[in-house]
Amino acid sequence: MPDSPHEDTPAAPIPTPSLEDLQHWTWVMGRAQQMMLEHFAAQGMEQATRAPDELARTLFGWAAPVADPGELIRQQTRLWTDGLAVWQRALGGEAAPDVAALAEKADRDRRFAAKEWRDNPLFDTIRQTYLLVSDRLLGSVDAIEGIDEATRSKLRFMTRAFVDAMAPSNFALTNPQVIERAIETRGESLLAGLEHMLHDLTRGQLTHSDPEAFEVGRNIATTPGKVVAQTKLWQLIQYAPTTETVLETPLVIFPPWINRYYILDLNPKKSFIRWAVGQGLTVFVVSWKSADESIADATIDDYVLAQIEAIDAIREGLGVESVHAIGYCVAGTMLAATLALLAARGEADKVASATFFTAQVDFTEAGDLRFFLGDEQMEVIRQLSADKGYLDGRYMAATFNLLRGRDLIWNYVTSNYLLGEEYPQFDLLHWNGDTTNLPAVWHRAYLQQFYRENRLARPGGLTIDGTPIDLGQVRTPAYVQAGREDHIAPPQSVWKITHHFAGPLRFVLAGSGHIAGVVNPPEAGKYQYWTNEAKVGTLEEFVAGAKETKGSWWPDWRAWIQGHGGRQVPARGARVPGKGKLKAIEDAPGTYVKTR
Known part of the structure; x- marks a missing residue:
């Protein structure tokens, strides 16, 4: 102890490393150099040396x-x-x-x-x-x-x-x-992290979860059902009933084709599809094909007409006049266009009700994706898809990761690369990394006509299959769900649907964001949602007078569906996959969801 606070304390001696320690750390550095040389020899240095400002x-x-x-x-x-x-x-x-x-x-x-x-x-x-x-x-x-x-x-x-x-x-x-x-770890963590990083550089994508932990059809996307219809663009899955009676009007779900459909059918406890089946609904879901050369020329018209084609297949197969429809994210945007086209054709009765999960139709206050829509980015997209006619899904995955860089990039740089930790086993992160390719024609047109030009929000601004459409003609009852913390489809943007549709509409603001705000089963007891029965003009007015309810909004939606056609029918015959006009092609989850 020093006699006075001004007297320096002798520094502790630095321990001399042993010969064994020196040999080990020399091996660690040598192995790291070898791993990097092997990687860059195989991959080339072009991307690694790209200027940061470029x-x-x-x-x-x-x-x-x-x-x-x-x-x-x-x-x-x-x-x-x-x-x-x-x-x-x-x-x-x-x-x-x-x-x-x-x-x-x-x-x-x-x-x-x-x-x-x-x-x-x-x-x-x-x-x-x-x-x-x-x-x-x-x-x-x-x-x-x-x-x-x-x-x-x-x-x-x-x-x-x-x-x-x-x-x-x-x-x-x-x-x-x-x-x-x-x-x-005597440097082992650094080597493990370097191995993770080089693996990700090779595959061109950041790994978020253990790639061996999940398999579609084995421990995710396991709700029993059959593929009962198929085109070059989609497979239609019908799920087996678990109740003695079901609602007469069936439900068809259109998930976004920028991701795999099984976000709504993760493990049994999180599955919206399994829950809806248990609520006495005849549930169908469209599983979109990841784009390849065979659908490289698919357009906006093709995806709208595909929704109508699936609706008609269900109506004919079950012998019903109409369906309840759900559109999630971009598929919800297309569902709005589908409703407008049906209204223009005088066929609006084909859809008894429409539900929108975090979907935008008016892009004047769209999310942070608009920062990736400049002329230079559009040219990059054109170049990336020029050879094969479709955009590699890894590009979109990287874009969405950038929207939440702290959580979806740098958090994993630290854990995977710097700390060398083992990958977590998390089904949601597995889904997030299960990318899908996008038809280049559709993708560029969607970004240009919807985000940049906002055509869907203008009467006659968009023409589908030769018919100008107008959202103001949509009178189909609508249930609109938005996520309070959604960074992809902000609630103020989703709210704008209320300014365009002419029919009865229920708006629900859910806690959390683009995924967790939707995938929130009642049993989890998480988050909350807000409703407001008064007719208000702005989201701010909605929130100011809203009633907060703890937990999931799913039961609220189920009660709303019941109010738009509550007649029950026995769960037999065509209500069982493959037993009616719609014949079974293969077991769910089908082939398209596994196509890479």
């Missing part, structure tokens, strides 16, 4: 405007002052209120919540400094003058993506957990 231009097509110089000076001064306060606290001084609040924020941030970030003053200071700089960078977006709100939103998104990427948790030398794990 990549940024490709993804965002963006150059940042300049902020007001005076405001920049003021912000830099505040940053410098607060930064000094952070270091003063690290050296044992009294923390200012703002800095103390910053420390509490750091403890709540999942990236820095582990004790290793707090135990070492250096890493504690690193994380607080990072959060301080991040806050100032994001705040500086509001200081930029002379830009419209759309441009400001784009810059805010870009800035958030940048600060998320620069987090000290994403780098080995600034992440104490990575350093500690490397020491504990």
